[in-house]
Amino acid sequence: MTDSSGILVADCGSTRTTVALIERVNGHHRLVARGETISTHVSPWLDAAVAVRAAVRQIEGLVGRRLLDENGVLIQPRSQTSNGVDTFVVVSSAGAPLRVVLAGLTRRLSLASAQRAVAGTYALTTGLLAIDEGPAGRDPNARIQALRQAEPDVIFITGGTDGGAVRPVMQVAHLVNLYNQILEPEERPLTYYAGNADLADEVAALFAGAGGIRVVANVRPGPDRENLGAARSELEAVYRKRSLARAPGLDTLSQWAGRPILPTTRSFGQLIRYIADRYQLKAVGIDLGSASTSLAARAGDLSSLTTRADLGIGLCAGTALGSISAERIIRWLPFEMMPGDARDALLNKSLHPASVPQTWEDLLLEYALAREVIREVVAQARPGWLRGGHRLLADTPQWDLMIGAGRTLTRTPHPGYAALLLLDALEPVGVSQIALDGAGIATALGVIAGAQPLAAAEVVEHDAFLNLGTVVSPLGTARPGEAALRVNVCYADGQEVQQEVMYGSIAVIPLEAGERATLELRPARRFDMGLGEPGRDVTAEAEGGILGLIIDARGRPLELPADGEGRRELVGEWMKSLGIEDGESDLESEFGTWLREAA
Amino acid sequence: MSENIGLILPHTQTISTGRVRVERVLPAPGEILVQMGERVEATQKIARTPMRGEIQVLNVARILGLDNRDLARVMVKKRGDRVEAGEILATRQGVLPFLHKPCRSPSSGRLVAIAHGWVVIEAESDGQEGPAGGAERVDLLAFITGQVTDITDRRSVTIETVGTHILGACGLGGEGHGVLQVAVENRTDILTADDIGMGSNNAILVGGAGVSPEALDRATEMKVKGIIVGGISSSFRELTPAPSFPIVATEGYGSLPMAAVEFETLKQLEGHEASISGRMGEARAASRPEIIIPKTEHQQVDDGKSKSEDIPIEPPQIGHQVRALRHPLLGQVGEITSIPAAAQPLPSGLSLPGAQVDFVSFLSTEEPFSQHDMVSAQGVDSSRPSSTQFVPWLNLERIV
Numbered sequence: 001m002t003d004s005s006g007i008l009v010a011d012c013g014s015t016r017t018t019v020a021l022i023e024r025v026n027g028h029h030r031l032v033a034r035g036e037t038i039s040t041h042v043s044p045w046l047d048a049a050v051a052v053r054a055a056v057r058q059i060e061g062l063v064g065r066r067l068l069d070e071n072g073v074l075i076q077p078r079s080q081t082s083n084g085v086d087t088f089v090v091v092s093s094a095g096a097p098l099r100v101v102l103a104g105l106t107r108r109l110s111l112a113s114a115q116r117a118v119a120g121t122y123a124l125t126t127g128l129l130a131i132d133e134g135p136a137g138r139d140p141n142a143r144i145q146a147l148r149q150a151e152p153d154v155i156f157i158t159g160g161t162d163g164g165a166v167r168p169v170m171q172v173a174h175l176v177n178l179y180n181q182i183l184e185p186e187e188r189p190l191t192y193y194a195g196n197a198d199l200a201d202e203v204a205a206l207f208a209g210a211g212g213i214r215v216v217a218n219v220r221p222g223p224d225r226e227n228l229g230a231a232r233s234e235l236e237a238v239y240r241k242r243s244l245a246r247a248p249g250l251d252t253l254s255q256w257a258g259r260p261i262l263p264t265t266r267s268f269g270q271l272i273r274y275i276a277d278r279y280q281l282k283a284v285g286i287d288l289g290s291a292s293t294s295l296a297a298r299a300g301d302l303s304s305l306t307t308r309a310d311l312g313i314g315l316c317a318g319t320a321l322g323s324i325s326a327e328r329i330i331r332w333l334p335f336e337m338m339p340g341d342a343r344d345a346l347l348n349k350s351l352h353p354a355s356v357p358q359t360w361e362d363l364l365l366e367y368a369l370a371r372e373v374i375r376e377v378v379a380q381a382r383p384g385w386l387r388g389g390h391r392l393l394a395d396t397p398q399w400d401l402m403i404g405a406g407r408t409l410t411r412t413p414h415p416g417y418a419a420l421l422l423l424d425a426l427e428p429v430g431v432s433q434i435a436l437d438g439a440g441i442a443t444a445l446g447v448i449a450g451a452q453p454l455a456a457a458e459v460v461e462h463d464a465f466l467n468l469g470t471v472v473s474p475l476g477t478a479r480p481g482e483a484a485l486r487v488n489v490c491y492a493d494g495q496e497v498q499q500e501v502m503y504g505s506i507a508v509i510p511l512e513a514g515e516r517a518t519l520e521l522r523p524a525r526r527f528d529m530g531l532g533e534p535g536r537d538v539t540a541e542a543e544g545g546i547l548g549l550i551i552d553a554r555g556r557p558l559e560l561p562a563d564g565e566g567r568r569e570l571v572g573e574w575m576k577s578l579g580i581e582d583g584e585s586d587l588e589s590e591f592g593t594w595l596r597e598a599a
Numbered sequence: 600m601s602e603n604i605g606l607i608l609p610h611t612q613t614i615s616t617g618r619v620r621v622e623r624v625l626p627a628p629g630e631i632l633v634q635m636g637e638r639v640e641a642t643q644k645i646a647r648t649p650m651r652g653e654i655q656v657l658n659v660a661r662i663l664g665l666d667n668r669d670l671a672r673v674m675v676k677k678r679g680d681r682v683e684a685g686e687i688l689a690t691r692q693g694v695l696p697f698l699h700k701p702c703r704s705p706s707s708g709r710l711v712a713i714a715h716g717w718v719v720i721e722a723e724s725d726g727q728e729g730p731a732g733g734a735e736r737v738d739l740l741a742f743i744t745g746q747v748t749d750i751t752d753r754r755s756v757t758i759e760t761v762g763t764h765i766l767g768a769c770g771l772g773g774e775g776h777g778v779l780q781v782a783v784e785n786r787t788d789i790l791t792a793d794d795i796g797m798g799s800n801n802a803i804l805v806g807g808a809g810v811s812p813e814a815l816d817r818a819t820e821m822k823v824k825g826i827i828v829g830g831i832s833s834s835f836r837e838l839t840p841a842p843s844f845p846i847v848a849t850e851g852y853g854s855l856p857m858a859a860v861e862f863e864t865l866k867q868l869e870g871h872e873a874s875i876s877g878r879m880g881e882a883r884a885a886s887r888p889e890i891i892i893p894k895t896e897h898q899q900v901d902d903g904k905s906k907s908e909d910i911p912i913e914p915p916q917i918g919h920q921v922r923a924l925r926h927p928l929l930g931q932v933g934e935i936t937s938i939p940a941a942a943q944p945l946p947s948g949l950s951l952p953g954a955q956v957d958f959v960s961f962l963s964t965e966e967p968f969s970q971h972d973m974v975s976a977q978g979v980d981s982s983r984p985s986s987t988q989f990v991p992w993l994n995l996e997r998i999v
Contacts, residue, residue, distance in 0.1 A: 037607045038993075054607050140656040140717060148654065174715040181712035182654070182719055210714075343833040344853035345926060351768055351851055352924035354609070355994045356949055362926055363947040413948025 006078045006085035007455060008059075008067065009444040010052050010253065011264060012092040015039055015290035015314050015353045016407065017051035020441040021059050021067075021085070022448070022459055029455040031439050031463035033062040038354050041094045041247045048094060048249030074256045089447045090253045093122060093264040093292055095243025097309035098235065101127035101152040101189070103172050105159035110195065113219040113226050114158045116384045117194070120232035121239045121263055122292055122309040126150040131159070131172050140175060147179045152189045154238060155179075156231070157203070157213075160196030162221045169195050173203045180210045190238060194219045194231045226384075232305075239263055262447055265294040268405065269305040270446030272296035274453070275460060281400040284426065286374055287443055288406035290314030290353045295377045297385065299399075306381035311373045313366060313408045314353030317346045324372045331560055332368035332424065334572035335361065342368075356411075363413070367421050370408050374425035396475050396556065398430040398530045403465065405437035410466075415546050416578030419468050420506075423550075427558050429475045430530030431519070431540045434550075438466035467513055469545030473552040476527035476534060477559075478503040484527050484553035488520035489542075501553040504570070506577040509551065511544035518542075519549070527555075547578065606914045609996040613849075613922065614864055619764045619891055620748070620757060623739050627651075628753040635750060639741040641776040641874050645756050646739040652722030655706055660716025662702045663691040668716035673702075680710045688718055742774055743874045743891050762893035763868060765861060767827075768930075769852060770877030770888030771835055772845035777803040777824030779865060779873045779892065786862035789854065790828060792817040799823050803873050805865045809854040815842050825875045827865065827890060829930065830855030845877030847888040850930030858922070858930050868892050915997060921956055925994040932998065933958035936987050943989045953991035 007022040007029075020034040035058030040050035049072075056067050056074070066083040069075050075084025100123045104110040107130045118125055127150030129143055147155075155176055160169040173193070180188045188211040193203045200215045207213035217230040244250055244261050254261050268287045276283035276298035287294040291312040297304040311320045326339035329346075345365055349355065357363035378397075385397075404410065404422050412418045419434055437443075441464060449456035474485050484503040490496050492515065501507045503524075511517055521538045523529055529538040542549055554574075561567040575581075629648025633639055660668045673689040676682055682704040691700040704720055712719040745760030780802040782794040790806030792813040799821045806814075806828035815835070818826060823844055831848040849861050873892045880886035915921070915935060923931045933956040942950045 038609060040607065051607060140658070141654065144654050144656055144719070148651075174717075178656070178712055178714050178717055178719060181714050182721070340832065340834055341853070344830075344851075347769070347833050348851040348853070348926065348929060352994075352996075355925040356951065356991055357945075357947040358925050358990075358994060359927060359946050360948060363949070411949070413950070 007087045007089065007448060007452070008056070008074070008085040009441060009448065010055070010088070010090045011441070011444045012041065012048050012052065012090060012094050012247075012250065012253070012261075013039055013264065013289060014094055014292070014312075017048070017055055018440045018444075019052055019055035019059060020439065020444070021063065022455060028462070029452075029458040031441065031459055033059045034439060034441065035059045035062075036440065039094060041249055046248040047252075048092070048247060049252045050249065052090075052253060076256070087452075088257045089259075089444065089451075090250075090257050090261045091264040091267040091444045091447060092244055092247065092250055092253075092261050093289060094247040094250065095122065095239060096246075097292070098123040098153045098239055098243060099126045099151060100124065100154045100156060100235070101129065101147060101150045103129040103155060103157045103159075103176050104131070104195065105165060105168050105172065106130060106132045109223070110158040110160070110220045112383060113228065114156050114194065114231070116226070116304075116306070117219050117228040117231035118156070118235060119306045119308070119380070120228065120269075121236045121265060122243070122307060123154075123235060123239065124309050126152060129172065129175070131168050131175075140178065143175050144179050144182070147176070153242060154190045154192065154235065157191065157193045158195045158219055160199065160218075161223060162197040162218055164196055166196065166199060169199055170202070170206075173199075173206055177206055177210050180207070185211060190214070192216055192231070192234060197221070236263060236266060264289075264443045265292070265296075265305065265307040267446035268294050268443045269296040269303075271442055271449055271456075271460075272403065272446075273298045273303055274446065274449035274456065275401070275403075278453075278457065279401075282398065283401040283403065284397070284399045285403040285405060285442070286377075286409070286422070286426070287437075288313055288370055288374065288404070288408050291316045293373050293377050293406075295374070295381050297381065297399075299385075302385060304381055304384050306377055306384070308373075308377050308380065311376055312353075313349075313370055313373060313406070315350060317353070317369060318350035320369065320373055320376075321346060324369070324376060329365070329368045329372050331567060332371050332571060333361075333364055334568050334575060335364075336564070336568065337361070337365065363417075366408060367412075367417060371421055371425045374422075378426060396429040396530060397426065399426070399428050399432045401433045401435065402426055402428060403435050403437060403442065405440075405442045407440070410436045410438055410440060414578075414580050415466070415468050416575065416580040419471070419547055419550060420574060420578050420580070423471060423473070423552050424558065427556055428471065428473050429528075429556055430473065431521075431538075431542065432471050432473070433543060434468040434471055434545070434547075435465040436468060437464060439464050467543065467545035469511065469547040469550055470519075470542035471550040471552055472519065472521060472529075472540075472542075473556065474521075474523045474527040474529055475556045476523070477555045478524065478526055480504050483524050484555065485524065485551060486522040487549075487551055488522075489549065490518040490520070492516055499551070501551045503553055503555060505553055506574050507551040507553070508547060508577060508579070509549040511542060511549040513545050515544040516541060517544070517549070550578070606992060608915045608921075608992060609924075613766050613858070613998055614861060615764045617761065618759055619743070619745075619762055619893070620759045621743055621745075621891070622749075622755055622757045623742060624755040625739055625753075626737060629737070631750055631753060631756060633741075633747050633750075633756060635747055637747045639745065639747060639758060641741055641744045641872070643741045644738045645741045645747070645758075646754075648737050648739075649723050650737050652708060653706075654711075655708070655720045655722075657688070657702065657705070657718045657720065658716060659689050659702050659718045663689060663700055665691065665716065670713055670716060670718070674713060674718075676710050678710055678713055681708070682710055682720060683707050740774070742776070742876070744872065744893050760891070760893040762891060763864065765849065765864070765890040765892075767847040767849050767877075767888035767890065769831065770845060770847045770879055771831065772842055772877040774874065774876045774878070775803060775825035775845045776872065776874045777801050779803050779805060779869050779871050781805040781866050781869045783807045786829065786857040786859060790814050790826065795821055795823065797821070803827065803875055805862075805869075806857075807862070808856045810846070819843055825873075825877075827857075827875060829857035829862075845875050845888075847875050847877050847890055855930055858932050860932055865890075871895060915954065915992070915995075920998040921954070921990075921995040922998055923956070923958070923988075923990055923994055924996055928958065928988060928990065928994075931958045933988075939989070943991075945989075945991065949991075951991035951993065953989055953993075954995065955987045956990050956995070957987045959987075 010019045035055030041048040272285040282299035284297045295306045326342045528534040689702045708720045708722040745758040749757035782804045788807035790810040795817040803825040935954045937955040
């Protein structure tokens with residue numbers, strides 16, 4: 001990809017398709033226009049390009065020039081009359097997720113690492129074969145039946161550190177080999193070996209007569225070492241070839257782009273990594289989708305990407321109910337709702353995934369599900385943050401920057417909804433910045449960041465994100481009514497504001513977008529600002545945002561009262577603290593204006 | 600209409616009449632029992648295939664006490680052979696005849712793999728009626744009464760008929776076939792146990808806004824073949840045992856009045872034979888539950904268009920029929936009366952582009968849309984409801 005003045009980026013999601021035009025304006029890359037519509041890779045259209053063309057037509061109407069020719073084909077490169085674009089990139093999550101079985105020695109070691117490798121792309125772990133689980137784990141009858149039920153597209157054999165276990169690893173390989181032999185050649189799953197490297201040749205020889213096996217680097221070469229890169233690349237390639245390539249119409253878009261389509265989750269992960277590295281931040285990003293949810297984190301040498309292809313807020317809202325109970329969801333509501341009614345409403349959402357809440361109650365129910373979906377993904381990602389000396393991050397996640405992406409987070413009636421949702425779900429500790437992918441292109445920007453970093457940087461800095469503000473979250477617990485934190489805000493103009501914030505509450509102190517202030521944070525005796533030293537004062541720099549400076553003194557871990565009435569009242573108070581009241585406020589209109597401009 | 604350039608609305612043929620085509624697919628290649636052009640009845644078997652049987656893994660090396668896991672020298676049977684229960688699979692030769700040690704098959708089936716000292720036997724059908732050797736056969740029924748128009752790869756049969764096709768929103772269970780019987784007065788009624796009597800035997804019952812758990816029990820007793828309602832409770836998904844018949848909900852989950860047009864259509868077709876499927880695909884699958892009611896006259900397939908042959912992609916316009924997809928208007932059918940240029944606020948606080956839709960004129964004349972319905976649908980406390988509602992595009996699908 002050469003440096004170019006017109007870049008068209010498309011994100012073909014499972015439910016919605018977004019296209020954005022990035023061009024040079026006064027020498028800088030800027031987001032010029034975007035279009036959005038429902039995705040059309042599904043029946044009755046069965047052509048993803050229909051949606052992209054429709055979104056491009058919206059852009060054409062905004063910029064007043066043609067990007068598609070009379071046959072609906074993208075004009076490339078940009079013509080002398082300024083029609084068309086120079087570069088087109090596509091990301092997509094529209095393919096069906098891979099069905100993967102993990103076979104290995106122990107759930108907590110090699111299989112956990114393999115699970116994290118699988119989480120790098122859109123895949124469902126449909127079976128887990130752990131040989132260390134007593135006699136049942138070694139019973140070939142039970143294991144072969146389990147493999148059959150799992151109907152895998154891919155089997156991943158792992159186990160043994162390099163130079164470590166031999167016999168049990170070969171036992172696993174023999175079992176999988178036996179299963180593959182039962183199947184007709186065309187029915188056999190793609191089989192990978194990512195275990196003890198010393199056994200690679202032996203395992204390869206074993207599978208020589210049973211469809212073969214692909215050997216990749218051990219995902220767990222040492223007890224405290226993890227190496228997911230090779231396995232992730234292979235799985236991503238399989239997803240591209242087996243799933244994305246089969247999604248109707250994506251082949252046309254791939255031809256326009258002149259390159260394979262990248263899975264959206266990978267691109268999103270690349271963007272978070274790029275931002276964290278460029279600005280030397282510990283950054284975490286959540287892309288809350290209709291059919292899947294991705295969490296990307298980057299802190300120093302830690303790079304983590306966790307994708308759940310069974311947890312979403314639209315198409316997979318019903319599937320999410322399989323792992324998240326309705327009771328867990330409704331605890332975030334400030335009003336009473338029966339679990340059965342919540343299930344009914346969320347299942348109806350999964351039937352019409354592109355639909356939006358018409359009532360306030362429906363809106364809050366959707367956000368309640370969003371909280372639990374993100375919390376579920378965080379719980380899966382956390383053990384991976386233990387690797388590489390990031391134990392503190394796993395125990396008390398301290399992020400400099402938290403980014404929310406996905407329509408549910410970025411198209412709220414009031415920015416307080418998104419901020420509260422992210423705080424409830426991520427439970428950050430310390431001082432963090434919260435931003436939203438207001439322009440809806442973060443998922444595609446990662447591809448640009450890899451090829452045209454300057455273009456990505458300029459769009460990131462000027463157009464892509466909406467800064468909600470800085471949040472201060474002390475770690476600890478106390479009795480209700482006790483002070484958790486005293487804050488002294490020193491504004492750039494010399495003014496100061498002091499505030500004591502009580503445990504269990506949220507406070508917002510004005511700090512406008514673009515404004516900076518110095519914070520003197522004095523936590524109470526039992527509260528820690530993330531230094532591992534309760535009661536120790538901290539001085540930090542804060543940047544304002546559309547919400548201001550948020551003091552989240554609810555403590556960590558966040559606990560909701562068991563008493564239903566008290567809980568509902570408290571949740572309502574938290575919402576009011578962030579300015580959420582009847583969906584009407586000055587901020588709402590300011591936020592709405594920003595969204596309209598972004599659109 | 601320039602504001603709507605690039606706007607795509609999902610669309611559906613919730614109810615269509617004319618040619619209806621269903622493709623019946625075996626889970627694996629098998630035997631097709633019908634011919635091209637043949638007329639078939641809904642309950643007729645049209646194809647069959649053996650279902651994959653239970654797997655039995657035998658550690659032959661251990662049974663025979665072999666040090667070497669290579670079974671080449673001891674196997675009597677080879678991969679692909681059929682074996683009977685008790686038949687010798689492998690023998691270890693002793694120095695003396697009485698030291699010979701056999702390994703016998705514990706069950707009948709086919710020897711599908713020999714590897715690493717293990718032998719795998721898969722139970723399979725013997726091709727006769729009913730289960731055999733622990734394996735069952737999959738019999739594929741026609742599902743609808745009609746004519747065979749395509750047969751592909753020993754695996755799929757396409758059947759066509761002329762009739763009414765109704766797409767459901769969600770459902771439970773498999774497939775059923777019976778005579779349509781409307782069991783409630785109004786589309787807003789819940790089907791209760793009292794509505795189900797002796798006359799419901801083998802019928803497909805049409806309820807209104809839902810079905811009570813007691814009615815499900817009574818329907819099972821009465822050997823009902825299926826139930827069609829507006830909405831079903833999500834709790835029915837966890838019922839143990841699951842209902843023995845399919846349930847199709849035309850609108851969704853919860854207590855939801857059936858759309859007037861569907862209820863009236865089903866009332867008009869009462870007494871006709873109907874086929875219903877409550878099957879839902881996986882989350883990403885496009886399959887939806889369906890109801891097919893062939894015409895009673897045994898007529899040949901005409902050249903009418905089948906569903907989904909026309910795919911309109913032009914922007915929505917005033918006069919288009921639409922269906923609301925979201926609570927509290929979920930399932931309501933109406934007509935676009937105007938398209939505001941700017942985004943409009945919703946009670947949820949969201950502000951989105953959409954259309955004013957007249958839902959009133961699409962309701963049955965016998966059952967005028969009550970003021971209460973309209974007030975609750977708006978989500979506001981208004982004593983003077985408007986005859987139209989603003990609905991965002993994202994919450995509408997076009998009816999074609």
